[in-house]
Amino acid sequence: MRDKNGRFLPGISGNPGGCPSEVDNVRELALEHSDAACGAAARALLDGGYGKSVAVYMDVVDEG
Numbered sequence: 001m002r003d004k005n006g007r008f009l010p011g012i013s014g015n016p017g018g019c020p021s022e023v024d025n026v027r028e029l030a031l032e033h034s035d036a037a038c039g040a041a042a043r044a045l046l047d048g049g050y051g052k053s054v055a056v057y058m059d060v061v062d063e064g
Helices: 019-031 035-050
Strands: none
Touching: none
């Protein structure tokens, strides 16, 4: 129930079911992985957002 301004009345929740259990499952799975896996996931997300960095190779030529 809401009042005339659209706010919830005292004792009434806007989310009576609480947080979905899927959120807890994802949180537990994330905590089970190592720091290396977290780093790899972060790199993958950054590569997707900003693109992979370009590798530059230079050959040294002796002209003497």
